[in-house]
Amino acid sequence: MKFSIQVSEGPYNHESSVTAINFVKAAVEAGHDIFRVFFYHDGVNNGTNYATPPQDDMNIQKTWSELAAAHDIDLVVCVAAAQRRGIVDEGEMTRNKKDGMNIMDGFRISGLGQLIEAGIESDRLVVFGD
Amino acid sequence: MKFSIQVSEGPYNHESSVTAINFVKAAVEAGHDIFRVFFYHDGVNNGTNYATPPQDDMNIQKTWSELAAAHDIDLVVCVAAAQRRGIVDEGEMTRNKKDGMNIMDGFRISGLGQLIEAGIESDRLVVFGD
Amino acid sequence: MSDAKKFMYINRKAPYGTIYAWESLEVVLIGAAFDQEVSLAFVDDGVYQLMKGQDTTEVGIKNFSPTYAALGDYDVNKIYIEKESLEARGLTLDDLQHLVWEDEDEDWAEKDSIRVVTSAELAEIFEQQDITLSF
Amino acid sequence: MSDAKKFMYINRKAPYGTIYAWESLEVVLIGAAFDQEVSLAFVDDGVYQLMKGQDTTEVGIKNFSPTYAALGDYDVNKIYIEKESLEARGLTLDDLQHLVWEDEDEDWAEKDSIRVVTSAELAEIFEQQDITLSF
Amino acid sequence: MSILHTVNKSTYERDTLEACVRLAAKGGSVLLIEDGVYSAMSGGNKSSVIENAKDLSFYVLGPDIKARGLGEDRLIDGIKVVDYKGFVELTVSNDSVTAWL
Amino acid sequence: MSILHTVNKSTYERDTLEACVRLAAKGGSVLLIEDGVYSAMSGGNKSSVIENAKDLSFYVLGPDIKARGLGEDRLIDGIKVVDYKGFVELTVSNDSVTAWL
Numbered sequence: 001m002k003f004s005i006q007v008s009e010g011p012y013n014h015e016s017s018v019t020a021i022n023f024v025k026a027a028v029e030a031g032h033d034i035f036r037v038f039f040y041h042d043g044v045n046n047g048t049n050y051a052t053p054p055q056d057d058m059n060i061q062k063t064w065s066e067l068a069a070a071h072d073i074d075l076v077v078c079v080a081a082a083q084r085r086g087i088v089d090e091g092e093m094t095r096n097k098k099d100g101m102n103i104m105d106g107f108r109i110s111g112l113g114q115l116i117e118a119g120i121e122s123d124r125l126v127v128f129g130d
Numbered sequence: 131m132k133f134s135i136q137v138s139e140g141p142y143n144h145e146s147s148v149t150a151i152n153f154v155k156a157a158v159e160a161g162h163d164i165f166r167v168f169f170y171h172d173g174v175n176n177g178t179n180y181a182t183p184p185q186d187d188m189n190i191q192k193t194w195s196e197l198a199a200a201h202d203i204d205l206v207v208c209v210a211a212a213q214r215r216g217i218v219d220e221g222e223m224t225r226n227k228k229d230g231m232n233i234m235d236g237f238r239i240s241g242l243g244q245l246i247e248a249g250i251e252s253d254r255l256v257v258f259g260d
Numbered sequence: 261m262s263d264a265k266k267f268m269y270i271n272r273k274a275p276y277g278t279i280y281a282w283e284s285l286e287v288v289l290i291g292a293a294f295d296q297e298v299s300l301a302f303v304d305d306g307v308y309q310l311m312k313g314q315d316t317t318e319v320g321i322k323n324f325s326p327t328y329a330a331l332g333d334y335d336v337n338k339i340y341i342e343k344e345s346l347e348a349r350g351l352t353l354d355d356l357q358h359l360v361w362e363d364e365d366e367d368w369a370e371k372d373s374i375r376v377v378t379s380a381e382l383a384e385i386f387e388q389q390d391i392t393l394s395f
Numbered sequence: 396m397s398d399a400k401k402f403m404y405i406n407r408k409a410p411y412g413t414i415y416a417w418e419s420l421e422v423v424l425i426g427a428a429f430d431q432e433v434s435l436a437f438v439d440d441g442v443y444q445l446m447k448g449q450d451t452t453e454v455g456i457k458n459f460s461p462t463y464a465a466l467g468d469y470d471v472n473k474i475y476i477e478k479e480s481l482e483a484r485g486l487t488l489d490d491l492q493h494l495v496w497e498d499e500d501e502d503w504a505e506k507d508s509i510r511v512v513t514s515a516e517l518a519e520i521f522e523q524q525d526i527t528l529s530f
Numbered sequence: 531m532s533i534l535h536t537v538n539k540s541t542y543e544r545d546t547l548e549a550c551v552r553l554a555a556k557g558g559s560v561l562l563i564e565d566g567v568y569s570a571m572s573g574g575n576k577s578s579v580i581e582n583a584k585d586l587s588f589y590v591l592g593p594d595i596k597a598r599g600l601g602e603d604r605l606i607d608g609i610k611v612v613d614y615k616g617f618v619e620l621t622v623s624n625d626s627v628t629a630w631l
Numbered sequence: 632m633s634i635l636h637t638v639n640k641s642t643y644e645r646d647t648l649e650a651c652v653r654l655a656a657k658g659g660s661v662l663l664i665e666d667g668v669y670s671a672m673s674g675g676n677k678s679s680v681i682e683n684a685k686d687l688s689f690y691v692l693g694p695d696i697k698a699r700g701l702g703e704d705r706l707i708d709g710i711k712v713v714d715y716k717g718f719v720e721l722t723v724s725n726d727s728v729t730a731w732l
Contacts, residue, residue, distance in 0.1 A: 305542055
């Protein structure tokens with residue numbers, strides 16, 4: 001079956017990201033496809049590569065990145081939500097004249113249409129939030 | 131009177147930052163001192179200079195920066211919370227081998243002791259959160 | 261429209277205290293371009309999103325409430341309000357914005373977009389949806 | 396200790412669903428170095444923070460509950476639990492970790508850190524505080 | 531000692547206001563801010579949380595009620611409206627501030 | 632159509648579970664995750680929210696109850712424990728998923 005996921009909260013502050021990661025892992029293990037994970041609201045903060053979490057805890061941002069690489073999962077950060085919160089890729093850096101960028105490997109910034117498309121293209125959309 | 135403020139939520143997602151800003155402005159206008167604003171939990175995301183919020187809304191991160199400059203307010207981002215969430219200054223960039231930094235002008239990263247000290251040194255500590 | 265999916269947006273949170281209400285509306289507006297069947301439900305504190313007379317000037321943040329009036333132009337005209345949520349809060353339909361749309365099939369007659377429904381009716385409507393987005 | 400301020404930490408949130416419980420504990424541990432008078436209150440879902448037998452292995456995140464046992468070593472030994480919150484949740488003190496401290500003045504006798512108090516008693520304790528930190 | 535209590539959540543959504551009312555000592559002041567201001571409206575199922583708390587003084591942040599389209603005429607009797615300046619004054623006139631989060 | 636409902640907040644703190652129970656059609660399944668698992672415990676003031684919802688099937692995420700130190704023996708009768716694999720299976724065996732946030 002084809003799944004898409006929406007993650008609506010940032011890493012660490014809420015369990016949503018962790019539950020979504022564990023759900024994605026279990027779905028992949030059961031042979032399902034993850035079409036897309038869409039990060040919205042504070043969820044966009046899952047896509048930063050500037051974090052240095054404690055070594056004795058899950059590295060949430062990196063775990064997403066590894067999952068994406070291992071299972072070819074499309075990780076999309078909402079551009080409007082990212083602009084409010086400060087997640088920047090190369091295009092955003094140039095466009096908005098920032099000194100650097102902090103998007104994690106495996107994530108890309110795109111529009112809200114990607115969420116609607118995920119709903120249309122997938123058999124199930126599962127939302128994790130607050 | 132000497133005030134300190136704790137902000138526990140990130141900008142835009144919760145009203146906390148905005149209420150704290152309006153409180154700080156009113157306190158300064160009434161002739162009070164703001165000793166320190168301490169950003170904790172997702173509140174550390176108030177300190178990013180990577181955001182590009184919509185032009186028809188308050189630019190929360192920049193407003194903090196301007197308030198700090200105008201009224202000599204100490205804006206402190208908790209280092210442990212910042213490491214989980216990806217707020218980086220020059221020291222953190224070097225120490226944790228990041229490609230850049232995203233701390234806003236007027237903010238500094240420091241330890242939790244700064245919150246306790248704010249409580250000790252101030253006449254009032256006011257917390258804004260979720 | 262036979263291939264269209266039924267999208268339901270459930271709005272359960274008050275405006276301004278958190279951004280969910282506003283960022284939900286942003287999804288609805290973008291989603292309207294996709295030619296799917298769209299419904300919105302306002303339940304619990306979500307009903308406060310449609311309160312008339314919102315004025316955020318003194319707070320200093322954007323007042324997004326006028327945007328709800330544009331939903332009709334985007335062909336978003338199935339807006340369900342839970343009766344029980346209104347009543348629990350001492351509100352009536354008069355407290356809320358009057359949202360309308362123009363029916364192309366009836367010479368652009370102006371029609372109400374808002375339908376007040378009971379919990380039981382809303383539960384049935386939820387059962388007919390393909391995709392539910394929660395805010 | 397005459398210049399010491401009274402710090403109260405109010406913990407009202409369950410662990411793991413959000414990080415407030417853990418990051419609150421981090422403040423308490425750092426704050427213990429400052430020689431102030433420290434109290435902790437656990438009310439509402441905050442009482443769940445002290446549940447025995449927490450095991451986060453299958454979730455894959457850090458289990459911080461053993462850290463509460465260290466509070467005594469940091470001279471944090473005024474830990475108030477609201478009776479009404481426990482009862483509403485069908486819990487008793489036996490469900491919670493047994494937290495102790497060693498009293499230097501009584502030849503390091505081991506004493507209970509946890510005191511179960513009523514809402515009314517806790518309200519009075521709150522009135523005596525200089526600084527309240529809420530998580 | 532007198533305490534200023536702040537509550538920023540709707541009592542329809544969360545248990546915050548009820549916690550505050552239960553754990554605030556007699557004579558305390560409660561300021562409703564952000565989504566907490568919805569709890570100040572009369573005529574709702576939960577208006578009684580405030581109506582029954584006779585030992586406390588209630589205030590509501592004016593800018594937050596205006597933002598939400600709530601008229602002052604709909605507030606529960608006895609609740610006073612303050613602006614941010616009044617919020618600061620309440621923190622000064624009380625001895626300490628407790629945020630109910 | 633059958634719906635899998637997810638609830639991730641404690642019914643002591645928020646109105647989420649009550650909204651779900653009120654608005655879930657007969658025959659639906661409810662999976663309690665994250666802080667939602669506290670609502671699955673018997674013997675509390677709000678255990679009746681689930682006990683009275685006879686028309687729904689309740690599930691609880693095992694890893695989340697273990698994390699919180701809740702024994703399976705304390706769950707309200709009839710609630711089934713699933714792991715993440717079981718969570719995925721519930722999303723497949725139902726026609727759609729509604730998250731109550």
